[in-house]
Amino acid sequence: MSAIEIRDLSKSFGPVRAVDGVSFTVDAGTITGYLGPNGAGKTTTLRSLLGLVTADSGSALVNGRRYVELDHPLSEVGAVLEATNFHPGRTAYDHLRVICTAASLPVARAREALERVGLADVSGKRVLGFSMGMRQRLALATALIGEPRVYILDEPANGLDPAGIQWLRGFMRFLAHDQGAAVLVSSHVLAEVEQTVDNVVIIARGRLVRQGSLADLVSNGGAPVIRVRTAKPGELAPALERQGGEVELADGVLRVRNLGVEAIGTIALEHHVVLTEMTEERGDLQRVFLELTGEGEP
Template sequence: MSAIEIRDLSKSFGPVRAVDGVSFTVESGTITGYLGPNGAGKTTTLRSLLGLVTADSGSALVNGRRYVELDRPLSEVGAVLEATNFHPGRTAYNHLRVLCTAAKLPRARVGEALEQVGLADVAGKRVLGFSMGMRQRLALATALIGDPKVYILDEPANGLDPAGIQWLRGFMRHLAHERGAAVLVSSHVLAEVEQIVDNVVIIAKGRLVRQGTLAELVSNGGAPVIRVRTPKPEALRPALERHGAQVEAVGDVLRVTGLDVEGIGGIALDERILLTEMTQERGDLQQVFLELTGEQTGEGRA
């Protein structure tokens, strides 16, 4: 059973189809990036997972159940949807204390959560005076309060300075890769997402357009391209093609698919052909994202 399961999820707001038959899963011990243009349907999906939106069809499950069916939701799911839902007159400590009381969690969790997000020194300060970055950390502390194993984070880097973003990176890796949690993170900062996620789900206009591991998405659809430079490209090319490779000549460079670095090197050695360069090309997530979504901005969608 997957920690998070989205199956054929659809939701409309009047004439607008916000989410249209989306399906994907998030496994324990992994970080999945949920990406799409503004208004593509990301937040509607996350709100459906948390029972804040009722889907028209399909299902959004956490540990095999709907959020409203969870016996102790804060101990199973930690969520950050926005960093503004705080009483301005309460201190950071009291905000979390109220949650602990309502969820029947030990009071000790307040201090532990504040320590984890770096707010222990301002526990007694009122939220009214918090910066956006501090509010974002408090929202993350709220998600941590029940020590869950599933996290749903919508734009968690909003308001964080560079040091805070670096901290967030380590924080999410710790949750997933050391504590075995399932982390679903929605973000528009693709360069940041690329540094932390294991898997990627991309939607546009409410529909799923691609999913897979990060490595698969940025390696030309799973077919690595090896750049090979040699003084004798006219001799190397037919030798590689005899071994089943597809070879494209670009100037004095051969772009090779169908063989790995070791295979190409072995063939060149057998043919006594000198190689002066051999590197694997790698795309980037932003390039893949733009190619898949094009000019689809999804205006009017949530």
């Protein structure tokens, strides 16, 4: 059983179909990036998981149960949906202390959580004076308070500076890879997602368009592409094709599949063709995202 299971989930708001038959899973010990353009249905999916939205059909389960069926939800699921739902007059410590009391958790966890997210020095400061980045860290501390093994994070990097984003990246890896938690994270920062997640789920207009491991998604369809420049592309291309290469020629540049760098170099040498460039192209998440959704960044 997967830690998070979304099965044929659908939800409409009036005439708008926000989520349309979406299915995917998140396993323990992995980080899954949930991506899509603005309005694609990401937040509706996450809110359905947390029982804040009632789906029209399908299911959204945590550890095999709906959120409302969990006996001790804060000890099973940690969530960050927005960093604005704090009482401005409370201190960071008092906010977490109230959460601990309400959930029958040891109050000592309040200070432990503040330590873990780097807010120990401002634990006595009122939230009213917090920056957006500090509020994000406090939201993460709230998610940690029950020491759950499932995390649902909606745009957790909002408001964080570059150092904070780097810290968040390492923090999510620690939760998943070191502690075995399942982490589902929605983000619009594609470059950061690409450095953090193990798997990717992409939706557009409420529908699933692709899911799989990040490595497979950005691997150019499974075959590396070698970019080759030479003064004689018209001579080299047919030689490469005779050896099983798939060759595209555009603007004097060859893009070659099914042959490695060493094989291309050997063929060029045999045909007395001088190469001025030979590099392996890496796929990137942004390119794949734009191709799949036909829209801007999520």
